[in-house]
Structure formats: structure tokens, C-alpha cells
Amino acid sequence: MADIIIKNAYVLTMDPDLGDIENGVVVIENGLIKEVGRSTGSTADKIIDARGCVVMPGLINTHCHAGMTLFRGYADDMHLKEWLEDRIWPAEAKLTDDDIHIGSLLACLEMIRSGTTSFADMYIHMDRVAQAVKESGIRAALSYGMIDFGSKEKADAELKEGSRFVSQWNGKADGRITTMYGPHAPNTCSREFLIRVKEQAVKDKIRIHIHVLETEAELNYMKENFGMCSIHFLKDIDFWGTDVLAAHCVWLSDGDIKILAEYGVNISHNPVSNMKLASGIAPVAKLIASGANVCLGTDGCASNNNLDMFEEMKTAALLQKVGTMDPTALPARQVLEMATVNGAKALGIKSGVLKEGHNADMIIVDMRKPHLTPLHDVASQLVYAASGKDVRTTIVAGKVLMEDFMVTCLDEQDILGKAVQTSKNLASRIDS
Template identity: 50%
Template structure:
């Protein structure tokens, strides 16, 4: 399939140059970017008055938690998890996960996310939903051992089963990655085994690290070192690791993360909502650590809108440091695109010849996006997910003129509502 997007304003290359240009897509790649392209195409899209942007990359979420949106708000993390979320999760069935994941996929498509990293359970159902929706995803079954050898064996068996299931899908959009939940739920020996399995199968790893002050204090009391120091000591940290949150990081932690090439997935909305703290973004960026952007799950955000997440990231760090130059629009936009692609070693996150065709078209013919002085600034500070008009992943149009093409939107909305209501009554 070929697509020609004409008359748009293109955010081109790593430098985010704004060009008045056309974009020609053939198969799953961007083939040409330039003015007045004459190539014939199966689909021609007129993007006059619109911006052609790289799709957004959400490097940490829990997709099926869409079913918990609006439940147990305004609580501290551990109370939220132990007293509300975990009891509900024990009631979830595989089909619940499927419909919750489709709802999350719908939300992502309609707000311009083209790639995401997901940690949850019943991940074969998440994979089925993603396969149907057409998004690009890195999926992990979140393993925990709680210092139990029996639990460890069971969890590893399920992770490997999920890996095989995803491999059998034979999709160039869906990858399995390993996902130990966190150092406070996984013993050092278990974490070493996961590291070995990741190496054996050539897969990446993602893990929650230093999300709360209490977590860090707990690990220090138990092991005499920070979570990052503990992970480094056991040889866990490499450039194929994405740590989620990284709120409570010391200067030594940051130095280790830089040395090992680890990416930190920043979740500003979730960190603020759960009062977890403020990630040391200035220090991470100054050290040269790759920082990507993420929403976390719908239960702690409460949406998957990466455009909104960019604004929150920029504003949070300005007010926290009392420095308006921190987290400028260009830095944050790269966190949501290029840095996520770098973390995943993925040839996307930019619009240029040869890159994967993961694109979104954003309608700037709206009062809150005019006058147009600075497109990147508008995307970070003025736009929201509903401004996304068209979403393209791997060269396939998933949404055109706000109409989702890959599945029945109304059916998903209706079914997810019924599943959520049934869940609460169990």
C-alpha cells in the first residue's frame, strides 16, 4: 500500500525542522519527503492547514487498566494498589483484559500514540487486541516472585508462554520484552534469572524503579543500597533496559544509569496524581541519560493522551525548579518521540526518508492552535489528543478524519462499559 500526504507542514528529521512538504509512504516506510511530490498512491490525503508529526511513543503503561479509570482516585500509591487495584485485578478474566486493551488501543489511536510499552498480565489477550487495532507494541508479562521459589518458577513459565504466543503471531509490530515488576517485589536472584533469560532470547527489559520514597527506603533497609545500585550490582542494567518512573534517584544512581545506557520513562501525570514525587529531570538530562515519556495506566493518570503528557512534563519541571527554561518544548517533544524510539532501538520517532511510517496528522485549523508562530510549542502547550485527525502505523491508516478504520469503535466503547460494570459487581 502507498500513501501520499500532500500540502502539510512536516516536522522533519531529528532537528525538528518545519517544512512545507508532502510525505510519500510505500509499504511500511517513508520513501520521500519534499515539495510537490508527483508519485501516484493508493491513498492521497490533503493535509492543508495541518501538521504531519512523528507518532508518539508511550514507553510505560498498563493498557487494560482503562477499566479502572476513575476508580479509587486521590489515594497514596500503596493504599491505592493494595486496597483497591490489586483486589480488582484478581477478578479480571482474560476477556476483560482483551476489551480493556482494545479500549486503550482506541484511546491511543485517537490521540496519536503509535507505539507503546505495556506491562500487565493475560498478555496474550493484550497482544490479540493490539494485533487487531494495528498499533506497534512491546508487551511484557509483569513477573514477581515475592522471594518464593515456587512463585518464581510459575511466573517464568507464564512469561515464556507469553513470549512464544507473541512470536507465533509473526507480527513485525508486536514484540515481547521481559518485565520484572520492581526490586521490592522481585528478589535479586530472580532478577538475575530474568536478566539471563532476556540475554538468551535477545529481548529488552522494563521494570519499575524508585517510584516512591518509601520504596527506596525499603530497599536500602533490606540491602543497604538504592534500587539502582542493587540492580547494577547484580548486572541487571544495560542499554536494553527501560526503568519506569525513576523519581527518587541520587546523583550516584544517575551516574550509573548514564554509564549503563539505561532509559528512564518519565510518567509526570501519574507521579503527580499519586504524590510520588518529582523526577530529577534536569540532573538526568545534564548527565546525558536518555529520558522518554509515558502516561502510566489510565487508573493513575487518568488518560493515555501523550500531547497532554508533554504539557504536564514541561510545566511540572518549570514550577518545581523555578526555572522556565527547564523542559523546553523541543526537549519534551523529543522525549515523546525520538527518545522513545532510541530506548526501543526502533527506526521511528522522526519523519525522514527510510524511517518506519508511524505518523500522525494534527489539525491546526482550530482556534486554540492559531495563530501559528511555533508548531512544536503549540503541540506541547496548546494541543490535545482530540486534535489528531489521522493516525498511521507501519504504513497502514488506523484512523482517517477521526474515523477509526481497524475495528468498530462503538462496539468497543459499549463492551468495555459492560465489562467494567460487571467487574464491580463480582
């Protein structure tokens, strides 16, 4: 007997072999997808009638700083240098383990509500992030953010902590947690440190998560200090590979794009954050045309304000259209691939498509809404008209985390109350 059968759904499989299935069925058993089709002979303990809804793979947020939910609206409308040095870094120095735990629970709650079933996170106090992921039931690829600023002593300590976290948490929470090494960026980590991180990651067979060319300032710094940009710098030390997830990648030349595609680097595009901080427009259309694997991320709430991947999809599509002055750039189906299939590939997880044998990570989107009517094209409607608020049900590893808009895996009111109080306490410590 199966665990769950979802019936009467428009099934957006994101599998080119299966295609979309109108009035379809999805069968879930032991955390995996057992069947996807037009009918089934299986029986299940739980039947979900998804009439008038779309069943689709859960969205995958490939670049996030979950604990930064506590900084939502804390430092808006500022230049990046002042934003970081005057507000964010001093505030982060005051964060405690408990702060990060509450902030991460709030992030998990927001993502579950808005249809994200997996996310990649790089931050501090990561044991408490992992604990929040474990408690919530969501899936995550977690990394401790490492910065050495050229100090051998700090480099040793950072790599030791990064290695401890990787070893302690990889495969935990019934396999929902995977770990990554998280060197912050080429301009905050020394050449020697980045070489050591790559060697350790290869030895441990663990992926790497890093910020790359988010800003023009980074580009100028690398050229002034190393005579080359971050892309060529990392190529020079044999850093690139299919095991690397590079966030942002805004300031790229055509030659940089060719390198990223050649080495199979995964690129996490963060359009809302890039726009809010005026970092620039990543050449996503060119990257995709080159064959690079481009996925989507929200970045943290200090530079985005929410974790809604539906909003990120729409913004990504519109930004490429206006950035290239081509209305055909990044069509709806392609941006859906970025948020599902491509994200799963970047994190090395068997999710992102509704297909037999894959993780039962999926969402049910209620299309019976005024702003989603009439329904001419499902993919277009999901990208250009839907929002995270339209997600009715969220399922991860075959477990229902939200059903009929009610979160079942966490005490929502308790988390909201604690988040408000925690943010107030944090603000008072920052100001003291």
C-alpha cells in the same frame, strides 16, 4: 507506485538533518517512509491533503498498563498503599482474559484517537493484550509483569510464563508486536529472580521493562533490606544496560543519575501518574543533562485516568519548570523528542522520526482550531496548546487507522458498549 502521499503539510520530521519542512510531502510505500521533502515525483493510490496541519511522528507511550482502562476513575484521591492494597490489587485478582481484551481494545482505541502509534505495556493476561494490538493495527512492546516475592516456586512459574509469552508473540502482527521481559520492581522481585531474568533476556536478545524507584517507600525498603537503593542494587547484579527500560525513576540521587547515564538505561518519565499519587518529581532535567535517554509514558488509567500523550508532554514540561524553578527547563522541542525519538530508541523500533526507510508511523494534527491560533512556533503549540483531540489522522506501518477523526480499524461504538458492560460486571464481582 506508492501507497500514500501526504501533501501540503508542515512536516515536523524530528530529524535534525532534515529539520522542519513547510508545505512538505511524505511518501509511504510498503509500510515504510519512502520520501520526505518539499516535492515528489511519485504517484500513489491515496493522496491526503494536509493543508493547515502538522504531520509528525506518532507519539510513543513507553509505560502503560492497557487493561487498566477498566479502572479509570475507580480509585482516585487515595494514598498509594491504600490505593494498591485496598482497591487495585483486589480488583486485579478478579480480572479475566475477556476483561483484559476489552480493556486493551479500549486503550488501543484511545491511543489511536489521541496520536499514540506505539506503546510499551506490562500487565497480566498478556495474550489478550497482544490480541487487541493485533486487531487494532497499533504497534506495541509487550511484557508479562512478573512478581516472585522471594518464592522459588513462584519465580519458576513466573519466568516460565514470561518466557512463553516472549517466544509466542515476538515479531507477530507483521512485526508490530515486540516482546520484553517484565520483572515488576526490585522490591517485589528477589535478587536471584532478577539475575535469572537478566540472564534469560540476554540469552533471548530481548529487552527488559521494570519499575524503579517510583516511591520513597521503595527507596527506604531497599536501603533497610539491602543497604543500598534500587539503582545500586541493580548495578550490583549487572542488571543495567541499554536493553533496560526503567519506569518512573523518581527518587534518584546525583550518583544514581550518573549510573543510569553511564549504562545507557532508558528512563520512562510518567509525570501525571507521579503527581496524582504524590510519588514525587523525577529529576528529568538532570537526567537529560547527564546524557541519559529519557522518554515519556502515561502509566495505567487507574493512576492517570487517560492515555493522552499530548497532555503528558505539557505536564512533563511544566512540572520540570516548577520543580527546578527554571522556566527554561525542558523546552518544547526537547519534550517532543522524549515522546518520539527517545521513545523509539527505548523500545528498539525504527520509528520516532519521519525519515526515509523508517516505519510509516505518523499522525496528522489539525492546527486550524481557535486554541491553536495564531501559530508562532509549531513545537510550542503542539506541547503547550494541543491535545489528543486535535489528531486528525493516525497511520501505523503505512495503514490508516484513523482518518479525518474517524477510526477505521476498530468498531468504536461496539468497544465502548462492551467496555461499559465489562466494567459493570467487574465491579459487581469485586463487591461480591
